[in-house]
Amino acid sequence: MTLARLSPAAIEPEIGRIGREIFKRAEDASPSIFSMEAWQQFGMNWLTSDEDLKLRLFRFIEVMPSLNDATSIARHLIDYLEPKAAWRRVKGHRLPGILELAIGFDRPESAYAHFVAWAARFGCGTSARQFIVGSTPGEAVAAVRKLRRKGMTFTLDVLGETIIADRVARHHQELYLELIRHLGRESLEWREDPILDRTPWGSLPKVNVSIKLSAIVVRFDPIDPEGVAAAVLDRLRPIFRAARQVGAFINIDMEHYAVKDMTLEIFKRVLSEPEFRDWPDVGIVIQTYMPEGETDLRELIGWVRRRGTPISVRIVKGAYWDSETATAVRNKWPIPLYTEKWRSDESFERVSALLLKNADVVRPAFASHNVRSIAAVLAMEATLGLPERTLELQMLTGMGDPLKRALVSMRQRLRIYAPFGDLMTGMAYLIRRLIENTANESFLRQSFGQHMSVDALLARPGSQPPTCPTILPAPRIQDPEGEECMEPFNESAEMDFSRDANREAMKAAIASTRAQFGRKYPAIIANGGVDTREWHESLNPSNRNEIVGRTAICDHALADRAISAARAAFPKWSATPPAERASLLDRAADLLESRRFEICAWMIHEVGKTWREAQADFMETADYFRFYAREMRRLSARPRRRDFPGESNEYNYLPRGVVLTIGPYCFPTSLIGGMTAAAIVTGNTVVMKPANDAAVCAARLCEILIEAGLPPGVLNFTPGPGADLGEFLVRHPGIDMIAFTGSSAVGRGLIDQARSASTDRGATKHIIAEMGGKNAIIVDDDADLDDAVQAVMASAFGYAGQKCTACSRVIVVGSIYEAFVEKLVDSASAIKPGPADSPATSVGPLINEQALSVAERFIENGMREARCVLPPKKGAGEAGFFMSPVIFSDVPCDAFIAREECMAPVLCIHRAKSFEEAVEIANCTNYALCAGLYSRSPRHCEFAKLRLRAGMIYVNRKITLSRVDRQPFGGFDQSGLGSKTGGPDYLQQFMLPRTISENTARHGFTPATDAHRETASAHA
Secondary structure, three states: OOHHHHOHHHHHHHHHHHHHHHHHHHHHOOOOOOOHHHHHHHHHHHHOOOHHHHHHHHHHHHHHHHOOOHHHHHHHHHHHHOOOOHHHHHHOOOOOHHHHHHOOOOOOOOHHHHHHHHHHHHHHHHHHHHHOOOOOHHHHHHHHHHHHHOOOEEEEEEOOOOOOOHHHHHHHHHHHHHHHHHHHHHHOOOOOOHHHHEEOOEEOOOOEEEEOHHHOOOOOOOOOHHHHHHHHHHHHHHHHHHHHHHOOEEEEOOOOHHHHHHHHHHHHHHHOOOOOOOOOOEEEEEEOOOOOHHHHHHHHHHHHHHHOOOEEEEEEOOOOHHHHHHHHHHHOOOOOOOOOHHHHHHHHHHHHHHHHHOOOOEEEEEEOOOHHHHHHHHHHHHHOOOOOOOOEEEEEOOOOHHHHHHHHHOOOOEEEEEEEOOOOOOHHHHHHHHHHHHOOOOHHHHHHHOOOOHHHHOOOOOOOOOOOOOOOOOOOOOOOOOOOOOOOOOOOOOOOOOOHHHHHHHHHHHHHHHOOOOOEEOEEEOOEEEOOOOEEEEEEOOEEEEEEEEEEOOOHHHHHHHHHHHHHHHHHHHHOOHHHHHHHHHHHHHHHHHOHHHHHHHHHHHHOOOHHHHHHHHHHHHHHHHHHHHHHHHHHHOOEEOOEOOEEEEEEEEEOOEEEEEOOOOOOOHHHHHHHHHHHHOOOEEEEEOOHHHHHHHHHHHHHHHHOOOOOOOEEEOOOOHHHHHHHHHHOOOOOEEEEEOOHHHHHHHHHHHHOOEOOOOOEOEEEEEOOOOEEEEEOOOOOHHHHHHHHHHHHHHHHHOOOOOEEEEEEEHHHHHHHHHHHHHHHOOOOOOOOOOOOOOOOOOOOHHHHHHHHHHHHHHHHHOEEEEOOOOOOOOOOOOOOOEEEEOOOOOOHHHHOOOOOOEEEEEEEOOHHHHHHHHOOOOEEOEEEEEOOOHHHHHHHHHHOOOOEEEEOOOOOOOOOOOOOEOOEEOOEEOOOEOOOOOHHHHEEEEEEEEEOOEOOEOOOOHHHHHHHHHHO
């Protein structure tokens, strides 16, 4: 069998013939106008003909299972579809008349509103039952029996895409085992169907179950493929054994691109084990909407031939296009999928041909609702001379029923992908199916909804212009001033740890930097290293027995020398053209990029950042350098002028002088690096004093800046104790400005010290202070609890809670309180803090012994004030400063633990009777840094945006997130002074604004300005 035999010229006529037959049979099998199926499809097409309305309807359907009563349902209907909604006024859209009538009630508590709510719940339930075959194994068995009576077979899938606790993952495994055993017993009574149960190579198992590997373990993360594989295999082997015992077939589903390679590797590994090496009743999915699909199949075929036992392969296009492309754009990754639909269709046919040519070792199955794709694989089967029903066709429950009936009438083996499970856990699946069923590019919509011609629908992929151009997601900015240079900033790409090369590079960097432990890092003055009498030992918080490095402890005399060097360098550096200063930052960013893994490794060792936390800190550092370089070019290239005849007026900036930058340990390169970069690029000189526990990272950063070309004296590195050296530097008259990031207590003391001391010019010191927070996330009573739990976990316990942006309070609204607390505790109790250099670690150590002691005293206070629902675990680690998550419930708003900062994984949960009360509780502290909200009520989201008092507000996402120019960082009240770090007005704080007004008239002679000439020319 050669490629020539499957050339387009050879099989296109056959594809056309088969395709027309399918269409004809599907038309004959169309439902009666009086059937529920016809009315469901008509209603779906009618309600989703408007894309904006479709989006709102689907969002309402998604939130429906979370709504506990009719009043809440009615309120959300109004929120999403209200006739006076701004989205409809602007776009000029009108609701369909029946919906206008439905939501015409005045009060959501009224009897009519409750009737509409009942109707809405009934409609959503009907939609769910269209795509989901049941919520229990018994209902699933009844559904598959019905399928077999209709001449179709099945593969059952257990719904559930968000695994937040190991208990949930174990439950999924047990559900799979129960399903396999139950179906195995039931199937003994089923009559054999030669079309469904016989193939050219023998009998097929009557029981077929599809499994997502991510559903049986709590952590399915490609950053730790070996750890994940071990956990998955422990859960997967019992499922395989049960399937072999009852004669069932197991198919492994494919999920997101990031876990594709790991899924394939686990599949190959378990089936290479002696126990399963000779088992043929197993299969896996290959996705063809990604260019790697063909390569993946070729490698899989080679492995099967070496294994010696056939397997099955299901070819699909893929179901995650929207999320995959959005993730790639957001993370600055290459889009891993085809961006044009016809290329996915063409890839499907190309990969299908490869599969069919190797049908001796890979049993072919093809999942599609596209008649062209179905006709193509059937034509290939015939052209290659393969026996009838060598291949299997597969379709989804609830979609394309006329096509299904057509294929059954053509005596094809048709398997229906039949998900079952709880409606709540199935909403993500349901919405995906609804979107797929109503998308503009959906084959079903084009053929049965938009009535495109058969010739167009059966045309070879790419032979006709697309009916609907693909719109790729892209960042955009809305700038009220319309300035050209206010385009979206091109930030650094996220590190993709699903790639082997990146994981190996990080491991190598961790090993190479560990070999440099114990090195001395002197002070730096005028670009020269200066040793000191005393040295600070920076310990690895994951292992206190390791000295990462020894950094200088500067005394007052050395600090005075550093300030003198900075003052001496200031005149020349301030006169350096802004473009040159910006170019230096760009060079420094390039040097950083070339040492990405090395810089991350130092953060992992010195401050206990996990792999992802370290790479996020690194990205922000590089982005600060590049963003501030760009911003300096913008500010200097466009001085503001307003000229009149005989008068010239200019507004520009001067650098302030010597800037003291004081940074925290929790962001060891990004925050002190960002403050330092901002000071340097604006023409100031700098004295840098990092936190002692992060001084090695700061020293490495200084080395890079000097290597990039900083002249002597522009940057001076003076590590030392904050209480003594910090106060000396703050009060020193040679310091003109202070940029500080750290705790509120230290920050307030620093502000008082600075205000009582003047510069050597007699001026008040200018201060920027980014300080702490007591940040809250509100969880509304309609929130997706699984998503909210994941966000709270990441925000509260990421980096062991040692971020000023960390979530320390959760405010839960209404009746969901107990359910939320149970899910959160269940999930958090599985966290085991571990060494930061392990990719398996999600929560690392606290920074030092003092931090551990402070946290323990804080928890002792909490034990007296509230109910501890998750106490600290003993023996979390001996060598490191580890602390497991601690959660307090029913915390009074005025409790000490609800008001005071604690840089540790400690979380308070408050109960609120209403959403308005929740916002009041969130605002009841003196801090105003971050606030978060999990809600699916548009009205509540808008209310929170208006009323939450915080510098950064995050809606339906974690709150420990700050990317340069995307989410500028900073708060107010006790959380900070100054404009936002990484924002468009940050640099202006490092400069003195200046107005220059010049009288250009001389004894009655008034020279024409350019603006005046243009006006005169226009009048002429």
